[in-house]
Amino acid sequence: MPVKTIEPARQTFTQDEAFNASVEYFKGDDLAARVWVNKYALKDSDGNIYEKTPDDMHRRIAREIARIEQRYANPLSEEEVYDAIKDFKYIVPQGSPMAGIGNPFQIASLSNCFVIGNQGDSDSYGGIMKIDQEQVQLMKRRGGVGHDLSHIRPKGSPVKNSALTSTGIVPFMERYSNSTREVAQDGRRGALMLSVSINHPDSEDFIDAKMEQGKVTGANVSVRIDDAFMKAVRDGENYTQKYPVFSENPKNVKDINAGKLWKKIVHNAWKSAEPGILFWDTIIKESVPDCYADLGYKTVSTNPCGEIPLCPYDSCRLLAINLFSYVDKPFKKDASFNFELFKKHLNIAQRIMDDIIDLELEKVDAIIAKIDADPQSEEIKAVERNLWLNIQRKALEGRRTGIGITAEGDMLAALGIKYGSEAGIEFSVEIHKTLALEAYRASVNTAKERGAFQIFDSEREKNNPFILRLKEADEKLYFDMLEYGRRNIALLTIAPTGTTSLMTQTTSGIEPVFLPVYKRRRKVNPNDKNVRVDFVDEVGDSWEEYVVFHHRFKEWMEANGISTDKNYSQEELNKFVKKSPYYKATSNDVDWMSKVKMQGAVQKWVDHSISVTINLPNDATEELVGKLYMEAWQAGCKGVTVYRDGSRSGVLIANDEKDEEQETMLTPFPTKRPEILDADVVRFQNSKDKWIAFIGLIDGKPYEIFTGFADDEDGILIPRWVNEGYIIKARNDDGSSRYDFQYKNKRGYKTTIEGLSHKFNPEFWNYAKLISSTLRHGMPIEKAVELINSLQLDSESINTWKNGVARALKRYVADGTEAKKQKCENCNSTSLIYQEGCLTCKDCGSSKCG
Template sequence: HLSCQAGVVLTASHNPPEYNGYKVYWADGGQLVPPHDQAIIEEVNRLDYTDICFDEKSDLIKIIGSEVEQAYIELAKKRLMAEAIGVDQLKIVFTPIHGTSRVMIPKLLQACGFEQVHLVEAQCMPSGDFPTVKSPNPEEAEALSMAEKLAKEVNADVFIGTDPDADRLGVGVLESTDEFMQAVVDDTTYTHRWPIESNEPSYTKEVKARELWDTIINFVKNPFTKKAKFDFEAFYEATYEAQRLMDDLVELELEAIDRILAKVEADTEPDYIKANEIQTWKLLQDFGKRGRRTGLGFTAIADTIAAIGLKFDSDAALLAIDEIMQTKFRAEFDSSIDMAIERGAFKDFDPEIENQSEFVQMMQEEFPDIYERMMTHGRRNISISTVAPTGTLSMLAQTSSGIEPVYLTHYKRRRKVNPNDPNVNVSFIDDLGDSWEEFDVYHPKVKEWMDVSGNKNIDESPYTGATAPEIDWVRRVEMQALVQKYTTHSISSTINLPNDVSEEKVGEIYIESWKKGLKGITVYRDGSRSGVLVSADDKKKENKQKDVESLEDLANSVTVSYAPKRPRKLECDLVRFQNDYEKWLAVIGLLDGKPYEIFTGRMEDAFNLPSHINKGWVIKEKSDDGESRYDFQYIDKEGYRVTIEGLSRSFDKEFWNYAKLISGVLRHGMPIAYVVDLIQDLNLYDENINTWKNGVGRSLKRYIPDGTTVDKKCPNCGDPAGLVYEEGCLNCKSCGHSKCG
């Protein structure tokens, strides 16, 4: 708009308070990309710091006014697909997370016609301390928790948050499955709508929720009884229609790409700016049209086998799975071939190329009728089926996952209870005197087996001996090979092994998998990752082992540390932070350059220090009445020492007590990274105290030594060993992800 060659933004963002962020933008308005970024860095490195100087030329400085904002708004309005979105109906919750977008985004939404916009007022106050969040990164769920809460209160369609300098965006939508699931539980009717969230949908259809649920979830009639039988006819029909639906979804995606391309091409930006975006969408469109790839999967194979009374890794189970997969295969290909007749085959269908495929050769040999039809008419979709992990879907459906066996039939959970409640059963009382109730949690279908059979002895269920740690791994490989035979795309599968499995055994599994022609296999050794479910039996063994440990052994495992004696006068740093809407100051006493104690108070009265003061001394003195007090001393601009007596004058008693506890931990030498984690994990009842603890945590992070690693995965790339502290920020060595504050 201003025909600038480049732009520079100085931003506090979420950097440590003593730093500003420096971001460079190119002529296209976007942040630097290669090769320009490297060229600028090389120029920076070439210069000596003393070479940098500026001659004031006021005629080169232009204050950006409202005309630039208006130009931005007009450009955004041109890009808006108003009809597709339905701006007059969409209900939005927005939060700037204490950042700069509070000025612009509400104006922009209003100008674009969004009438139902709700702001998270508590996060509209600009603040570099971000008092209501641990970290103002909108890609993290915690940062958008207040927006999500408001979205639920006002029944919003979407909630949006930006990072402090408004160059990153987080978007969330509320789950829309609650209404249907409640109807399933209540055995009532549910109304299908399209569009789903529209107040005036174009199409509606009322269904019995429980009947639809049973159709989707269960193809076994009379499960867990002697009359149990898999309904192959219903399964075929559902699969046939599902494949048609998958192809319809491809068509909807292609139509959406058409609209996107039309919008981008109509934009007034120069062609060289739009070129990459247009090329990307056209590439996606071309691949979609040429292949019309789908991936129809399934879940709950283990529950299905158990429901018809078979063990998961038995010969009979493998035969049943083979028949199920053949039925799925026939339905999918019949549907895709019929659609090729009605709608046309996928663009790249070529019989000569098809015949080179091992999969098609298998079809010719074992399913000649389907093969002949396909060679005559083609098929609608280049790839049809897959076996996905289906973890979330399986949790929603309360079934086993994909082709995986049930991991555990049951496990134990605990909950804290009121011992005076006559309706609870106190299983044990811990060392703190809290009462706990222990109860068994069963896999949902195991519970169904118990209810149907009336048998509470799990050892007699079809699941016993057929859970993930128990089944024969050879049969597990055979079963995956069988499923893969009828699947055109990828398979997700894991073999679970005991903790003491040998390397040789793991090697045998991979070799056998290779011999069977598996596309891939994953092996999980019990205990190789922490945090997974533990079986009830393992828990008993663990507790029994702990019981036999002697008190002497336990005492010898604890290291006692002694805090170094506090000198009368300690150097200290001053760190300013925001607690709710109040300005606070942290005085951090240092011993040998490391935090030894911390005091915090409001920046008022004695604590209202000049802004340039960031260092000083904390002096421990005796008052006339013999009580200890802490004084603060600093050097003013003229070199005089100024002493303020009684730091505690501005202290709130409760905050003072928390600070004393933190100081005690610091004095005994706990690594700063652990101290910060300890503070952040405090679950305090009052929001004002929670924002205070966040400020204290940020104040101490600057003292974490560079290179300190943390026992956490990178939230961006998942590397368990990638995160290290650098200048108070957590940076990932693998992907460059950074989180400060």
């Protein structure tokens, strides 16, 4: 009889043990420690933590990579892998690979990015709903998702159902956006990119969709712009939109003034930072995978941050190279870049990336096995199962990888080169050219040992501009690729590195430093000895302000004999910054045109794309935004996003700016309630209680709110699919007023629920009248939320109600609005803003929803 092997119990650590050990690991950086413990330390669903410091994580990853290496010739050892990834110094798996490799507690993908879409005719409700379900299934596995809407017929097109004409793109934008918000409403929110071609007749509606406050808040949006449109804008000509897009036999044709639509794109981006722009002809022309478009590799959209254009059902895993660590003698006059070590590690990094594909295929097998074992019927499971089979096939067939970088800004500073200067652009291009050549060389070498990706065909790729660039730079590499093939269909990207850069303690991605020095606050006990109180908040808590140096700026100070332990005045700090290589090289200082030129020059050596944001001051003009977009197209960028300081649709502008827009936004609602109001229905759960809120709207802004228990004998019972309708003020037989809710059922008939006021607990109703009164008289929503949070209520049920009302209203707070009376639970910063209904910390990036 076989003996059953019992796995030894794993050692666990408390949150405090892991945090304190990680603070020591990060040399006192409590923010990096908190991010690692919360996001990447190995833990189970009960919250047990199995790793004490990132070193445990790096050992876990190295073991798994080495296990895969043993399948192939000339394997890397566990120690070789560990030496390359330890301490976040050289090679850094990003996000999902870092959390998921060797994680037995979570059935999830290792991919960071996915794009989905239907083959052929997908303009049916069935096709649209299929994409909706696939999006949700991916997001529950913590993947970011993108898909394109250009296949949906324009508004007013004839259809053969009861509606007779189609509703167009915008309602489906809202559907997909809502799905994103719903799938992770009490935890980490999914990320979604929606795109559409400028050639689509509804593209103007798409461009305007997010300008209405509270609409499409769960998605980023980008417009796919072709060269013909850009030339029409440049030359002052008209442009022809078609449906199907670019069809030779279109069903719908529309001639437009290209310049007028261009101005709308520019205005909206200036005002709200969206839509982003994707220069689609450049993306397709440069794309190596599109050489295999007829085999299913036609690029249709991008991931949520735009750095990975993908075909339907392909995915990508991300890894960053820490450029700062290759600078020998940083911040010294004889500082230099160690190209030999850089090349050596790029070879290792590309092998690791290929190993991670094998690990991903194991994860997908586990996901499919779980789906098969689930008790639901095969009919219900079919969409999810087919989704993962499609993803499995693309990963196995193309073996796409995503090597990128972080710390570009710090690398340049450490070499004494100003970010954005001609010398800076030239050196960055040299770095990325080297990266491209060595990564492709590593992929060819791996193909010699492991075989090329399944559909490799050099004949298909022979005229691709990116491949020809490699040939011109290194003929031997090119001819080796002809002989042996390549292991991976595409290899490179530059992604935002977010939390990764917090742990590498460097600048993020390709971006310059945000600020070399800034201030933070920590709570103190004013009765303690030797404590300094710099600030007392509204509730009486005492805070000490202290200076935080960007880690590499601190290294510059030490290299130049400046103590980092003293308390300096702001004037002294300004002098230090002025002497440093970070002076006039922050994200707000860098010349915007130079940044665009740098992106275009670097893009020539990145086969996917680059995620980069051009930060502009609040007083930047729309004309400047238009010039930057035009320059980006001419420079060869694949995409571009601008962010003007303080811009987000609907954000209240600064008090010292007395313009007409501010006066309009602060004007109260009409005091006489209209008889009928549009209404949103919001459901939420607190503890075990299920709640429902009816929010009356005027111009998309909350005017009144009614809430109570949902789906029980004492509450409101309406179908789960109802998320909007009307609140109607009516009269009872005795002349008293009441509020009815009306919605259309699936047959299109009106259904009315009479007397919301009688359906709810009287205490809830009274508070609802109070809050509705503040909304009707123009109180900003974020202030109303603060008022609700400050209510001192006795019973548990009314406090639960209070929390639910606040959550419901937060959905309508404009993105970018400051939350002045709240503090970050991660770092105690008071620099919190609302972002898609969640509170987001500008200092540490942590987000809290609900």
